[in-house]
Every structure is written in C-alpha cells, then in structure tokens.
Amino acid sequence: MNPLDHAEFRRQGHMVIDFLADYYQNINNYPVRSEVNPGYLVERLPDCAPLLPESIERILKDVDNDIIPGITHWQSPNFFAYFASSGSTASFLGEMLMNGFNIVGFNWLSSPAATELEMVVMNWLSKLLQLPRSFSFSNDGDGGGVLLGTTCEAIICTLLAAKEKMLDKIGRTNTEKLVVYCSDQTHVSLQKAAKIVGIKPENVRKVLTTKSTNFKLTPESLNEVIKRDVEAGLIPIYLCATVGTTSTTTVDPLAPLCELSSKYNMWVHVDAAYAGSACICPEFRHFLDGVEGASSFSFNAHKWLLTNLACCCLWVKDKSALTKPLSTNSEYLTNKATESGQVVDYKDWQIALTRRFQALKLWMVLRSYGVTGLRAFIRNHVKMAKNFEGLVTMDSRFEIVVPRYFSVVCFRVSPCSININEHHGKNYEANEFNHKLLESINATGLIYMTHSVVGGVYFIRFSVGATLTEDRHVQLAWELVQDKATSLLGTQTPKTASYSKLPEQIGSML
Amino acid sequence: MNPLDHAEFRRQGHMVIDFLADYYQNINNYPVRSEVNPGYLVERLPDCAPLLPESIERILKDVDNDIIPGITHWQSPNFFAYFASSGSTASFLGEMLMNGFNIVGFNWLSSPAATELEMVVMNWLSKLLQLPRSFSFSNDGDGGGVLLGTTCEAIICTLLAAKEKMLDKIGRTNTEKLVVYCSDQTHVSLQKAAKIVGIKPENVRKVLTTKSTNFKLTPESLNEVIKRDVEAGLIPIYLCATVGTTSTTTVDPLAPLCELSSKYNMWVHVDAAYAGSACICPEFRHFLDGVEGASSFSFNAHKWLLTNLACCCLWVKDKSALTKPLSTNSEYLTNKATESGQVVDYKDWQIALTRRFQALKLWMVLRSYGVTGLRAFIRNHVKMAKNFEGLVTMDSRFEIVVPRYFSVVCFRVSPCSININEHHGKNYEANEFNHKLLESINATGLIYMTHSVVGGVYFIRFSVGATLTEDRHVQLAWELVQDKATSLLGTQTPKTASYSKLPEQIGSML
Incomplete structure (x- = not known):
C-alpha cells in the first residue's frame, strides 16, 4: 500500500473531478435545503470503521446515496439563505495545490x-x-x-x-x-x-x-x-x-x-x-x-x-x-x-x-478572474438584488423592512395585507404569517431563504451570493414568493410585479 | 464569466490533478528544505493584483517557477523534520469533495x-x-x-x-x-x-x-x-x-x-x-x-x-x-x-x-485504507525508526539521547567522540558540534531533519512520518549522517553500522 502513489492519485483524482463537475452540472436537481430528518445518517452507517480497504468507486457511490441527500446545497444557484459561500474553480484549484503540497x-x-x-x-x-x-x-x-x-x-x-x-x-x-x-x-x-x-x-x-x-x-x-x-x-x-x-x-x-x-x-x-x-x-x-x-x-x-x-x-x-x-x-x-x-x-x-498554505487560493482567485472579473461578479449580484427589491416594491402586499445596501433584500408581507394593525404592538401575527410563508417556500425545495428579526419585526432575507445565481433564478424565486403569498393570503397575485415588467427606471439604475 | 462553469471546472481540475501527480512523481528532484533567501518571492511578484483574468496555464507555470522553489517539501520521502504531515490520496479526495460542496x-x-x-x-x-x-x-x-x-x-x-x-x-x-x-x-x-x-x-x-x-x-x-x-x-x-x-x-x-x-x-x-x-x-x-x-x-x-x-x-x-x-x-x-x-x-x-465538512476526509481515509492498512502504515514507520535507532547504536561515535518510543529517534554525536568531557557542564561544545553537523546535512538538500534540546543537550531528531518514506530513504539518510559526521570529525566511518549489516536480532524485533 502506497497512499501517495502517483498513478493511483492521478486515477482517483480524475474520478473525483468528474464527480464534482457532474455535481455542478446537476445541482438543480436537488432540493436546496436538505430534507432529511435528525439521525438519518447515523442510522444508515455501520458503527465501526471497516477493517479492510474499500474502493473509491464504492465510496463515491455512498457519497451519492448517503451524503448528498444530507447536504444543503450552498453552491446551488437557488441558494438565497444566510450569506452565501461563493466557491469558484480558481479557488478550488488553489485548495488542491495547498492540499497537495500539504x-x-x-x-x-x-x-x-x-x-x-x-x-x-x-x-x-x-x-x-x-x-x-x-x-x-x-x-x-x-x-x-x-x-x-x-x-x-x-x-x-x-x-x-x-x-x-x-x-x-x-x-x-x-x-x-x-x-x-x-x-x-x-x-x-x-x-x-x-x-x-x-x-x-x-x-x-x-x-x-x-x-x-x-x-x-x-x-x-x-x-x-x-x-x-x-x-x-x-x-x-x-x-x-x-x-x-x-x-x-x-x-x-x-x-x-x-x-x-x-x-x-x-x-x-x-x-x-x-x-x-x-x-x-x-x-x-x-x-x-x-x-x-x-x-x-x-x-x-x-x-x-x-x-x-x-x-x-x-x-x-x-x-x-x-x-x-x-x-x-x-x-x-x-x-x-x-x-x-x-x-x-x-x-x-x-x-x-x-x-496551511492558505494564500494559494486567494492568489489564484485574484489572477484567474482579475480585478475586472471580481468587480463584475459583485456588481451582477447587486444588480440582481436590486431587481428583486424593485419587484417587492411593485407588489403592494409586500414591504421592504430595511433599505438594501448590497445584495441582501429584507422584506415581508406587510401587516396591512393580512389585516393587522401593527401600531398596537401586534407584531406577533405578522411575524407568524411571514414565518409560515418562509417555511412554505423553503419546503418546496426549489429555493432556500432564511429569516431574521430586527426591532421585533420578523422578515425574510433574500440574499444573493451564490456563484451560479443568474437573473432567471431570481425571477423564479420571486414568482415562487408571490405564489406562496397568494395561497396563504387568499388574494390574487398582482400582474404588474413580474420580472419582465420591471420599469425602465429600475433597469437604468442597475 | 461563470466561475463555476462545470466544463471549465472539469478541464482545469484535470490539469491540476496531473500537475500534482507529476509533483509526487518528481518530488525527489527538489531539495527537501527550500533554499531561497528571505524576500525572494516578494521581489519576484508584481505589487498589485492583475486587472484582467489570466489563464490557468500561465498560473501553473508560475507555480513551477516561483512557488515550488520556496516550498519545503513536507511530502518528500526524505522529510524527517519536526513531525511529518502525512497526506494521502484518500484524504486529498475528501478535501476535494469538501471544497466542492463548500x-x-x-x-x-x-x-x-x-x-x-x-x-x-x-x-x-x-x-x-x-x-x-x-x-x-x-x-x-x-x-x-x-x-x-x-x-x-x-x-x-x-x-x-x-x-x-x-x-x-x-x-x-x-x-x-x-x-x-x-x-x-x-x-x-x-x-x-x-x-x-x-x-x-x-x-x-x-x-x-x-x-x-x-x-x-x-x-x-x-x-x-x-x-x-x-x-x-x-x-x-x-x-x-x-x-x-x-x-x-x-x-x-x-x-x-x-x-x-x-x-x-x-x-x-x-x-x-x-x-x-x-x-x-x-x-x-x-x-x-x-x-x-x-x-x-x-x-x-x-x-x-x-x-x-x-x-x-x-x-x-x-x-x-x-x-x-x-x-x-x-x-x-x-x-x-x-x-x-x-x-x-x-x-x-x-x-x-x-x-467546513471536515469529516469527509477522515471518513475517506478510514474507508480507503481500512483499519489494517492504517495499522500497517504506522507499524512500517515504527519499524524504519527502529532500524535507524539500531544503526545509530552500532556506530560508537553516536549516542541515543532519549529512548525511542514511536517513530522519532533522538540522537547526537557523543561528547567523547569529539573529545569533550561533558560532566563538567561543557555541553556547549557538543551542542555546537551537533548543530554544525545538522546544518551540513540539511544543506545538501537530500534530507531534512530538525533539532531540539532537553536537559541542556542539543540533539538531532530523526522523525519518520512522511507517507512516501521507505526503507531505502532511511538507509540513505543514515549514510548521509555518517558521511557528514566523518567529514566533521575527521575519522573513519565504521563499516559495521550500515543498513545491510543490521544484525538478525534487530531484524526480528521489527
């Protein structure tokens, strides 16, 4: 056994590159937020380490069957939760070099x-x-x-x-x-x-x-x-x-x-x-x-x-x-x-x-994308968040809770849409409603957003930051938000607030 | 620009796998301890990040030319310094999956x-x-x-x-x-x-x-x-x-x-x-x-x-x-x-x-090598250290400073070999001699060991732990130690203390 045999390293390394390239190619097929229950993996796996070596083929099959269902797909273009972790090929390669030199x-x-x-x-x-x-x-x-x-x-x-x-x-x-x-x-x-x-x-x-x-x-x-x-x-x-x-x-x-x-x-x-x-x-x-x-x-x-x-x-x-x-x-x-x-x-x-040799990955990111590429990446995310914000503003059932600065939109269904007069400290009902709305959206597995609370107000965070996110993902996300709000409110979705109807002045602000 | 485009990820990923497989294949060609001077890289690199994207081909060329000369090769089979960092293919693949899922x-x-x-x-x-x-x-x-x-x-x-x-x-x-x-x-x-x-x-x-x-x-x-x-x-x-x-x-x-x-x-x-x-x-x-x-x-x-x-x-x-x-x-x-x-x-x-998803790499190590493989790996290292210890013991110019427990041998040229009577607190000269010996060995670039001091005694640590180390590397290391000691002492290398002369009883203890 030579655990760093170069021929075997080459063979297995290529396999895992293909495995991951396939993963990125098919990432839309998975529910964004994992749907497993507590204990799912502990129940599936044996309770001690194998005595004898197992093949990489077998292990990768288990990654597919056992691990991937338990992953929340942070690299999915439909991941709008927390702050994203924006991975990239260049950074991945930098990690490879770092781990290779070890x-x-x-x-x-x-x-x-x-x-x-x-x-x-x-x-x-x-x-x-x-x-x-x-x-x-x-x-x-x-x-x-x-x-x-x-x-x-x-x-x-x-x-x-x-x-x-x-x-x-x-x-x-x-x-x-x-x-x-x-x-x-x-x-x-x-x-x-x-x-x-x-x-x-x-x-x-x-x-x-x-x-x-x-x-x-x-x-x-x-x-x-x-x-x-x-x-x-x-x-x-x-x-x-x-x-x-x-x-x-x-x-x-x-x-x-x-x-x-x-x-x-x-x-x-x-x-x-x-x-x-x-x-x-x-x-x-x-x-x-x-x-x-x-x-x-x-x-x-x-x-x-x-x-x-x-x-x-x-x-x-x-x-x-x-x-x-x-x-x-x-x-x-x-x-x-x-x-x-x-x-x-x-x-x-x-x-x-x-x-570790941490600087390799940042160096590769800076060189592979250049200052212009990195700026374009940031600007594109901000633009998409701005679009989303525009759509929220155009649908009178919703409100922006705190003005957007970068690529995160803080919004909710407004209390008056659910016939709540919030001025009398009745946040509770509005908060519950928006909590229910968020859960019904996330339960679809199509997108994943998370929430926060400021000044007693519960709101939904639409956080753009995943590397693969494009306009069409934001558009679909918004349509899903509207649909679920409509179901819960029992009202009509206003026709005006769709991506294609974004008014000129928002377009030019982008 | 799509920094996670699966086709580009696949292409560049395969390139870096080959780059690293070549690195392991040729790792013996590099001096184990880097020979650069302070400031070598700062002087070579531009002082700001590039404005435009650069190709992976160009970046990898720079890794070869600029980075590798400044690396101390911890994965070299001739790395006997500190405690080693024993990388493996399975663990590397686990890191890849972890970084891919991100x-x-x-x-x-x-x-x-x-x-x-x-x-x-x-x-x-x-x-x-x-x-x-x-x-x-x-x-x-x-x-x-x-x-x-x-x-x-x-x-x-x-x-x-x-x-x-x-x-x-x-x-x-x-x-x-x-x-x-x-x-x-x-x-x-x-x-x-x-x-x-x-x-x-x-x-x-x-x-x-x-x-x-x-x-x-x-x-x-x-x-x-x-x-x-x-x-x-x-x-x-x-x-x-x-x-x-x-x-x-x-x-x-x-x-x-x-x-x-x-x-x-x-x-x-x-x-x-x-x-x-x-x-x-x-x-x-x-x-x-x-x-x-x-x-x-x-x-x-x-x-x-x-x-x-x-x-x-x-x-x-x-x-x-x-x-x-x-x-x-x-x-x-x-x-x-x-x-x-x-x-x-x-x-x-x-x-x-x-x-991060840290467990992936340990899981892959345990499954890829199995308990038997991991035990064999440890035992092989301990055996090689035991052999080295045997060789030191057989060369009367040297002494073991502290008994070996695992895969680290603590040894030095003994004070009496350099005509020093240490009992009168004259550690200084013996320490200086062994320090000089270690430096002359490391300066060859063929192997790398480090030192420590206990109870005022400076000694050389021969630490087996690199994944690629085999018997022949230990043998060459010992011959190099003997040669350099001979040069510095001006004495003959005793013929008995060579790897092939390891007596039966040591062989059977392994």
Missing part, C-alpha cells in the same frame, strides 16, 4: 513561499480595497495582513491585543474593569470572543440601535454608554464596528465612531465579513470611509469573493501589538531566518501554531 | 450530513483507539467528539470549559487564583492557550522533568507543585498530560496523573497530537492506559494518520461543560431541529461559528 507553514522557514505569497496577496487586497497604507506591509510601517479562518479568530486576536496593550499600561489586576463595545446588530462572534479572552460577560455592551437610523450604531448612543462606564471607573478598550451587519447588511458610520473611540484610546476593529468584498468596487468603497481611524479591519473572502471556505483576511496597523500576546518560542523551531528579524513568522499572528 | 456547517440544519458524518467518524475513531465509552456519543452518555483544526484549539476549548466550570462553583472574582499545570516538555500551545483564555501567565506551572525519568511528568513532582499552590490559596483547574511529547515523544504516565488530579477536581486533558495515531495498534494502546480518568483527549490525524492538514480530533466526557461557554444564539440561526434538542450543533463545540 506543508505546515508555522514560520517562514517551514515553507518560505507560503509566508511570502500571503504577504504579497494581503498587500494586493489591501490596495484593491484602498485600505490606508498603514495597514500594509512596507519597509517604513508597522502594518500587515494575515489570513485566518474566520471573523471570530480575527476578533479574538485583535481583542487580545487590545486587552494586553491596556493591561500593560494600567496593570494586570484591572482585567475586571475592561469594557468592550458593539451594537445589538454586531455578529455574535464578538460575544463569543469576549468570553474566550476573559472579558467579563457583563462588560460587553451591545448598544441599542433603532429603525430610525436603519439599525446603525450611532456615535451619540455609543458615547452615552462609554461615558457612563468611564464615570463608573470602567475602562473602554475595544469597539467592533460593522460594515454589512448579518441581519440587514447595515453599515456603521466608521469615521465618527473611530473619532469617538480615539478619545478613549480604544482599539477599533472593523468587521466587514460580508460587505468587505463589495468595497473592491469604487462605487461601494465609500462604505469604508473612516477606516483609516481604525486599528484593524477584516472581511471574509469566503463569503463573497469567490474563495472557498474558510478565508478571513485581517489587517492591523500595529503588528507588534497583535503578535506580542500570540508569540511563542520553542527550541525546536529556532532558526537563523527568525533570528535575523528579516522574516514574518505567521504562527505569531494567529491562535494556532499550525497553518 | 457548505458552511455551523449547525445541523445547515447541512445535516456534515454533522452526522462527523459524529459517526468520531465514534469510529474512539472505538479504534479503545477510548472509554464515556468519550463517545451514545444515548445514555454525555460524551462526544468533534473535529477541530489544531491542538491549540482543543486546549483553548477544554481549558475554557474547565475555567468556567470552576468559576461557576467558586465565584467569578477568583479568576486570578486559577492555576494550570503541564511539564517543561508540554507543547507551547498550552501557554498560548492559557494566555488567550486569560489565565495569569505566572499561574502556568511548567513542572520540571529530568533525564532520570526520560523527561516524563511524574505524579510526585506534580503533587509537590500543586500542594504548594493549594497552600498558597490558589486553585488548580487543569492539567495537560502528553502522550508523545514534541521534543522526544516521551509519554506521561496517565493513570497516576489522572488519579492525582481527581483529588483536586482538576480537568485533565490528554494531548496525544503525534502519538495518538500509533495507539490504533494494539501493541501501542497501553500508552493510553489511564485515559479513562481524563476529562478530554485529542490527537492530530494530520500528523500521522494519512490525513491532510488540518485535522485535530477532540473527545470530551462532559459535552455540556464544553459547549456551555462556547454556545451562542442568533435569531437568524434559530430552527426547529435545534429547538427539538435532537441534534448536535457543532458551532458550540469550537471557537469559530463557521466550519
């Missing part, structure tokens, strides 16, 4: 190309996003970027940096006084990260947002909370501002938030997990205005930049603040290159020591 | 197969390792396993569980009193994890080990340290015991360490990152004796179980202790399956929320 890139020496390609790609992306030069690797600066798995890791690393920096200054017995800020729309990663790094749970301030500002975090409300804390003898250390919140893709105003935070010497992290990708287009870049006042910035290329899971890009202005608490020294890793101070050892930029 | 498996609903296959595979592995049933998923127990990336994550998650469990009991103001234990041979992950979860750095006890016990952590020395802490009013919460330490692969005695720790109600984590894989062979299983007294156990399948990076397997006895501090709730993730309590949501078993 190096462990903890420091420069362990595979110099892994470290240096990551530095290069992070500088490329930083330029593409027009991040301030202070976030890039340069001969005269302290900035730099690193590839992590997820935003949660980015927050843990930067929060730890902020915490240690402050404790170094004020003394280590003050941990209990440290306070972290976000809004009620910030991703739960922040709370999880705060718990992990030992910030008191009651010192995580989720500042209230309201419909009147589209659920943005306002500097006024933040200032109020900070002032109260400072008066109580507490110490603000960290703000997580969001560009593209998870529920509604709202954008917090970075410039005034950074300005306010600087008065308190706070670390500001900008989490642009989803919407960061859009900011490679000049017309969306203004959402990052003010980022020059932040301490760190991250976005997930695996959400909307054609990069397979997992790929979180993090930049910091002060790399030594980041690496100080994360650095380790082991005798068995000492080497001349590290001692020379000429190289970056990425093990000190992240939680784990082990790391 | 699902985000934060909870059961988001892709039921991802969660359930992971549960199944973790139970399979648990049986294979003969872990106590309390570590497995079962209808009547609280145990279970999860796939993480690295040991550092496993330690963070379990240490957080131990910390929160204790603070729940004794009150949250006692964080400063919590103490964590390990030995001076424990992997630095523990210190890093402790820093991350907010254990006071001065409360991490690295208990001294000595040559007299082969650098094992003894219950006597641990007890002494704990007693002193308890008398000082501190609170012991966590012990990390190691099966197969990084420097010498020593095994801490689990049974007495667990017994001692239970007296203090401490959480014991067993880190078997490297050697855990060997314990699937009945003859090595005794190294895990006593694990039934531990609270959690982890090993890295990416080190020595034919699984590509990164794959750390973690089991816990008390899953609710683990998930309590790691759980989050978001409105947009609420779903019936979670509410029913019938499913596992793995986002609450790890640091991040995002996760």
